[in-house]
Amino acid sequence: MHLIRHHLFAFSITILLFLPAIAGAQTWESLTPVQQEALAPLSKEWNTLQTLQKQRLINLAKRYPQLNAVQKQRLHNRLEKWSKLTPEQRNRAREKFQAFSKVPLEKREQVKQMIRQQEAEKLNTPAVDPALTNTP
Numbered sequence: 001m002h003l004i005r006h007h008l009f010a011f012s013i014t015i016l017l018f019l020p021a022i023a024g025a026q027t028w029e030s031l032t033p034v035q036q037e038a039l040a041p042l043s044k045e046w047n048t049l050q051t052l053q054k055q056r057l058i059n060l061a062k063r064y065p066q067l068n069a070v071q072k073q074r075l076h077n078r079l080e081k082w083s084k085l086t087p088e089q090r091n092r093a094r095e096k097f098q099a100f101s102k103v104p105l106e107k108r109e110q111v112k113q114m115i116r117q118q119e120a121e122k123l124n125t126p127a128v129d130p131a132l133t134n135t136p
Contacts, residue, residue: 026054031061038064038072041079 028036028046038061039046046054060075067075085093100108 026058031058034065035061038075039079041076042083045083 028043031039031046035058036043039057042049042057049057064072064075082090082093100111103111
């Protein structure tokens with residue numbers, strides 16, 4: 001009986017040790033067509049992502065079929081922008097997100113509105129040609 005318990009314990013430990021590797025072995029090719037469609041902007045780098053990142057993205061892809069066309073496009077745009085960030089930029093973005101999530105909801109809405117106004121002003125401001133401003 002003791003020997004059986006010992007083997008079961010050893011087997012359980014082995015499974016637990018290899019579980020992250022098994023989960024991380026989810027290659028791009030093993031994703032469902034819906035998951036691939038949802039996560040298409042990350043297709044080139046998918047197999048290099050960490051297990052936790054893959055799992056979060058797979059969870060995100062579960063909601064993809066319920067999104068309307070505009071929401072799907074927004075998701076793809078955001079994933080594409082994210083894929084182009086350097087690791088340092090991604091870390092800064094995560095830190096900003098975490099800090100922002102701690103701000104009270106009312107203040108968060110004020111900050112979002114301010115950012116929207118700044119972005120609208122940038123779009124409405126004509127670009128200045130540097131060649132025209134440096135004339136003698």
